[in-house]
Amino acid sequence: MKKHNFGAGPGILPQSVIAEAAQAVQDFNHSGLSILEISHRSKDVIAVMDEAEDLVKQLLQIGDDYGVMFLTGGASTQFFMSAMNLLNEDETASFTDTGEWASKAIEEAHNFGKLHIASSSKASGYDHIPTELDIAPNSKYLHITTNNTIYGSQYHFLPKVDCPIVADMSSDIFSRQINGNDYGMIYAGAQKNMGAAGVTLVVVKKSLLGTVKRTLPTMLDYRVHIAKKSSHNTPPVYPIYVSLLTLRWILSEGGLLGMEKRNRAKAELLYNELDRNPLFVPKVKKGSQSWMNATFLTADKAHEPLFTAYCKANGIVGIEGYRTVGGFRASMYNALGLESVQLLVDLMQNFKP
Numbered sequence: 025m026k027k028h029n030f031g032a033g034p035g036i037l038p039q040s041v042i043a044e045a046a047q048a049v050q051d052f053n054h055s056g057l058s059i060l061e062i063s064h065r066s067k068d069v070i071a072v073m074d075e076a077e078d079l080v081k082q083l084l085q086i087g088d089d090y091g092v093m094f095l096t097g098g099a100s101t102q103f104f105m106s107a108m109n110l111l112n113e114d115e116t117a118s119f120t121d122t123g124e125w126a127s128k129a130i131e132e133a134h135n136f137g138k139l140h141i142a143s144s145s146k147a148s149g150y151d152h153i154p155t156e157l158d159i160a161p162n163s164k165y166l167h168i169t170t171n172n173t174i175y176g177s178q179y180h181f182l183p184k185v186d187c188p189i190v191a192d193m194s195s196d197i198f199s200r201q202i203n204g205n206d207y208g209m210i211y212a213g214a215q216k217n218m219g220a221a222g223v224t225l226v227v228v229k230k231s232l233l234g235t236v237k238r239t240l241p242t243m244l245d246y247r248v249h250i251a252k253k254s255s256h257n258t259p260p261v262y263p264i265y266v267s268l269l270t271l272r273w274i275l276s277e278g279g280l281l282g283m284e285k286r287n288r289a290k291a292e293l294l295y296n297e298l299d300r301n302p303l304f305v306p307k308v309k310k311g312s313q314s315w316m317n318a319t320f321l322t323a324d325k326a327h328e329p330l331f332t333a334y335c336k337a338n339g340i341v342g343i344e345g346y347r348t349v350g351g352f353r354a355s356m357y358n359a360l361g362l363e364s365v366q367l368l369v370d371l372m373q374n375f376k377p
């Protein structure tokens with residue numbers, strides 16, 4: 025039976041990417057060697073790193089005033105590394121608290137400067153993205169989480185602020201049209217929407233760097249990684265290669281406009297059914313609902329295990345809600361086809377508890 029992967033992360037990848045990635049493990053670029061066993065200083069690997077950087081710049085429409093890095097440590101490392109590189113202890117950064125990852129970013133940045141909460145939806149169980157923002161005067165930057173993977177909410181507007189925006193885009197990077205120039209910094213763990221686990225994309229406007237007074241350890245200094253093209257030490261070559269293959273796939277499917285069309289169609293199909301079908305209830309308010317992670321409940325809690333089993337019996341994988349949240353979460357990352365969402369909707373319509 026065909027499996028339909030609605031898992032939240034690591035998430036679904038295009039079949040063609042998986043096939044090419046498998047091929048490179050056997051024989052990379054007809055070199056007779058595996059990509060797993062060649063030097064990161066070799067010509068072929070440098071070409072992979074360069075092309076990946078170029079494609080990121082092309083998709084985000086950014087120029088050489090931005091640095092593009094492929095780092096390790098996950099998005100979780102960027103929670104503190106961003107503050108270490110951008111914020112002095114006597115300076116203030118504003119944060120929006122829109123979910124679990126946003127809260128963790130706040131917790132981790134705390135040690136490196138003064139933080140101000142510009143908005144929060146915590147009191148209502150993170151069921152929406154607040155549109156009102158209270159930015160601290162002289163904020164060095166505003167940190168947002170563009171897509172809240174666990175609660176299933178997403179920014180569908182760009183906050184209008186005078187300071188640079190630092191965005192955690194781990195779960196919606198390259199899922200819709202985005203102009204990188206609107207951001208001071210973007211970071212994303214690759215494993216949700218752009219590749220395999222093990223690498224984190226970091227894009228930062230170079231003019232924001234070099235203003236902090238603290239001593240930065242070499243490996244935690246963005247300027248080092250930009251200058252060394254992410255190869256100060258051994259980079260995670262294979263996950264970067266999988267990201268490159270995914271970036272090529274995105275371009276071949278119409279770029280970010282193509283992704284936006286795909287993802288809008290999938291989201292409309294599922295949310296329309298959630299609105300129509302009395303057996304199910306969406307968890308997030310209209311206007312804030314995520315195209316990437318749709319969270320919902322069965323109207324009757326007793327139906328939850330029944331629908332879980334029904335999905336499983338039909339090849340749907342990874343649709344259970346986050347372990348601390350429960351309910352259902354349908355992750356519809358770029359590579360998930362419309363036919364998978366159609367199957368889920370068919371199951372919702374045929375569900376006879």
Ligand SMILES: *Cc1c(COP(=O)(O)O)cnc(C)c1O
Nearest residue numbers: 098099100125173192194195213
């Ligand atoms: C998954 C996720 C993270 C954590 O990513 P790691 O790479 O596991 O550290 C952070 N932010 C968001 C929005 C996420 O979805």
